Amino acid sequence: EDTEVDERAGDIEEKPSLIRRILLFIYKYLHMARWALLVVVLVAFGFTAYRASKLALPNSSDVRLLSSSYEEEQSYEWRLNLLYDTLIKAGGSRGFVVWGLKAADTGNQ
Incomplete structure (x- = not known):
């Protein structure tokens, strides 16, 4: 009896839930693009570091943001x-x- 239940349980495939299908879809494409994303992030970091190094120091310590x-x-x-x-x-x-x-x-005490 136990073997019949096990065989029937193995034959039935459950459909993944909607959220699992969405997450697997996102993961699949992120996993394929991971190296390209790493290159994009490194280039963006390098560009912003270069631009930050070229900023001039303010003339005074009184820096005003608004006109x-x-x-x-x-x-x-x-x-x-x-x-x-x-x-x-x-x-x-x-x-x-x-x-x-x-x-x-007085310190003499």
Whole structure:
């Protein structure tokens, strides 16, 4: 009885599901084109590396992405002319002075 069931199970072929057929189709053509795709990727990488090496460095560290016609850029340019912002940029670091206190730790203790 067991051998009859095994023989009948071997004779029946199941049709692969739709997703499996789609994936096998994609795999088949990707597998055939794998070396061409590798060459395309390497050429693209080489081209972009070459172009990146030819880019010039910016003239200043203040790199702006938008043109001055945008409202945010106009605001930035106007803020550059304010005295407060100019003093903040040119002022260096902050120092705090506290009056009326004596240092307790002189290092000799």
